[in-house]
Amino acid sequence: MMVNPNAPMTQIINAIIRFDQATVTVYGKTILSGISFTLGKGEKAVLCGKSGSGKSTVLKTVLGLQSLSAGAVYFHEQRLDAATIQTIRNHTAYIGQEPVLGADTVREALLLPFRFKAHRDAKPTDAQIKAVLAQLCLSADLLSQESSRVSGGEKQRIALARGLLLGKNLYLLDEITSALDAESKQAVFDVFANPGLTVLSVSHDPEWIARCDKVLELDEGCLLQEMPHDSA
Secondary structure, three states: OOOOOOOOHHHHHOEEEEEEEEEEEEOOEEEEEEEEEEEEOOOEEEEEOOOOOOHHHHHHHHOOOOOOOEEEEEEOOEEOOOOOHHHHHHOEEEEOOOOOOOOOEHHHHHHHHHHOOOOHHHOOOHHHHHHHHHHOOOOHHHHHOEHHHOOHHHHHHHHHHHHHHOOOOEEEEEOOOOOOOHHHHHHHHHHOOOOOOEEEEEOOOHHHHHOOOEEEEEEOOEEEEEEEHHHO
16 A cells, blocks of 8 residues: 655545545546545635646546546545445535435435435434525525426535435535525535545635645646645
């Protein structure tokens, strides 16, 4: 197992996610080239860089949607492979720019995961659902609305609410503030101020970047530098 020699040993031991010389090649083209970084419990990290630099591929690799051609990715020091990927997914919420709600109404979309055996016993109460919606500046009136009629920003926050109701603690966020107004954006900032939530995100939003603990700058699949947010 290769370990980044520049990473403090305590950081490696406490890592939620660790990329170790991870390389992704698709049809002969290198999308990620030997990138290494760690994400500790409660840390908020943001991937920056121009379009096509590999940012979204990092998120997909964590979920096992992109195969590694070299290197490794670890979740709590458990190597990501076919046998462990479901464990990672069970702890993770992914919210993209255009999330798929997967049900006719907003209420049904929020409750969809609780129809499955893994979450059936954790089905939230109506009060819990409304409390999470309020956290995200979403009206309870939305619950009866058709999913196809909600705005892009509402979809992002409904998907986030679903992750919160499921009790996820690792969030993979792709341009999560792109469709939000100032009030909604602040509500999302407040939610992720929770030290119990770990975040790996992609964003061009200066306000989001300023609130992250770690900035990872990518260029053509290479990790150029890793900076604390106050140095970005």
